[in-house]
Amino acid sequence: MTPAGSLLIADDLHKAYGPTVALDGAEFSIHPGEVVAVMGPSGSGKSTLLHCLAGIVPPDSGSIVYNGREMATMSDAERSALRRSEFGFVFQFGQLVPELTCVENVALPLRLNGTSRKEAERTALTWMERLEVDDLRGKRPGEVSGGQGQRVAVARALVTSPRVLFADEPTGALDSLNGERVMDLLTDAARSTNAAVVLVTHEARVAAYSDREIVVRDGKSRDMERVV
Amino acid sequence: MSIGHTLLGLLESGPRHGYDLKRTFDEKFGHDRPLHYGQVYSTMSRLLKNGLVEVDGIEAGGGPERKRYAITDAGVTDVERWLATPEAPEPYLQSTLYTKVVLALLTHRNAADILDTQRAEHLRMMRILTDRKRRGDLADQLICDHALFHLEADLRWLELTAARLDRLAEVVAR
Structure with a gap:
């Protein structure tokens, strides 16, 4: 797919950690409502690419344009606001705050944006219903299974109705059945809100939920749609 | 069958x-x-x-x-x-893909491209099967899973071979 009309476009990204080159001219683009898998072997640079795209880590050089704006020109506060309100995140482990109940965890991004507790938890519950974990509302993360916890994390990532969901190995710690359920619900929920999903995975069965994939090797990306 | x-x-x-x-x-x-x-x-x-x-x-x-x-x-x-009676496992020891990769290396063509093209084709089929599985009943899910796991195994081989291409090129050139 061409970058025209893309929500997020990255061009010629370079990033090194000391002598280690993580990105070496990587490119990326994604449209609203599209699910793009970022694949590649361990250490290929796929997580670094996600961190750069999400504004978590600045690239050494290259351009990242989100919704028509060059991210490098944004202030730290603007990038933080973007991550809080326009981006959602799902990681492999340890995303939920153990002291909070599941519904409080899901409501947290809304609370941080200033929404009242009652309103935030009401919205959180509708997302928990979509992810089929509303019965866990009063439980703490330590009291739920890995698969359930990951669905709570997906609900939390989607509660602000982000325009881009970044998912880094979202099923990496789950067995096949739970992983599939998470992917079913995650992609259904994202598609229903027209959110773009950047899905970093090394598992082909997870990547098969995407619309297309790019492969990162040695810090270089390859759009597989242009291969066939 | x-x-x-x-x-x-x-x-x-x-x-x-x-x-x-x-x-x-x-x-x-x-x-x-x-x-x-x-x-x-x-x-x-x-x-x-x-x-x-x-x-x-x-x-x-x-x-x-x-x-x-x-x-x-x-x-x-x-x-x-x-x-x-157990079914005989199919070890695919005479893989067409392997032949293509070695032939590409022998004739100085781009073997990585062959692997990437195949990879994209495998994933395309996996998307079709995943979609069918999501819409289907339990029988569909089991049939599609069987195919998906096999394709995934192929993909792992493709990844591993891509990572070993330089070494394979040396061996083939001897």
């Missing part, structure tokens, strides 16, 4: 006509490849000849006569033996 054993197994629940066997087979196992009537009748003739089924009754109608088949004791034993 052994059509004969599958049809025999379907007869274990009670006698059936040929068309009924075909319909049940297609529903449960046919999916993209339904049986031809000819296959059903030739298979039933063979099973009859081997004493694994018998004709339980004949209905005369306006069209051709319709035989109803029943499984014999020998047929039940045959099904049981088939079910208990």
Whole structure:
């Protein structure tokens, strides 16, 4: 797919950690409502690419344009606001705050944006219903299974109705059945809100939920749609 | 798949006509490849000849006569033996993909491109199967999973081979 009309476009990204080159001219683009898998072997640079795209880590050089704006020109506060309100995140482990109940965890991004507790938890519950974990509302993360916890994390990532969901190995710690359920619900929920999903995975069965994939090797990306 | 054993197994629940066997087979196992009537009748003739089924009754109608088949004791034993015998694993030792990769290296073509093209094609098929699985019932899910796991194994081989291309190129050049 061409970058025209893309929500997020990255061009010629370079990033090194000391002598280690993580990105070496990587490119990326994604449209609203599209699910793009970022694949590649361990250490290929796929997580670094996600961190750069999400504004978590600045690239050494290259351009990242989100919704028509060059991210490098944004202030730290603007990038933080973007991550809080326009981006959602799902990681492999340890995303939920153990002291909070599941519904409080899901409501947290809304609370941080200033929404009242009652309103935030009401919205959180509708997302928990979509992810089929509303019965866990009063439980703490330590009291739920890995698969359930990951669905709570997906609900939390989607509660602000982000325009881009970044998912880094979202099923990496789950067995096949739970992983599939998470992917079913995650992609259904994202598609229903027209959110773009950047899905970093090394598992082909997870990547098969995407619309297309790019492969990162040695810090270089390859759009597989242009291969066939 | 052994059509004969599958049809025999379907007869274990009670006698059936040929068309009924075909319909049940297609529903449960046919999916993209339904049986031809000819296959059903030739298979039933063979099973009859081997004493694994018998004709339980004949209905005369306006069209051709319709035989109803029943499984014999020998047929039940045959099904049981088939079910208990493990299928030979298919190790794919003569992989076309491997040949293509080595040939590409020998002729100084881009072997990584061949692997990438194949990878994209595999993932395209995996997307189709994943989509079918999401829409389908439990039987569809199991069939698609079987195919998905095999494709995934191929993909892992493609990844590993891509990571070993430089070494393979050296070995091939000797």
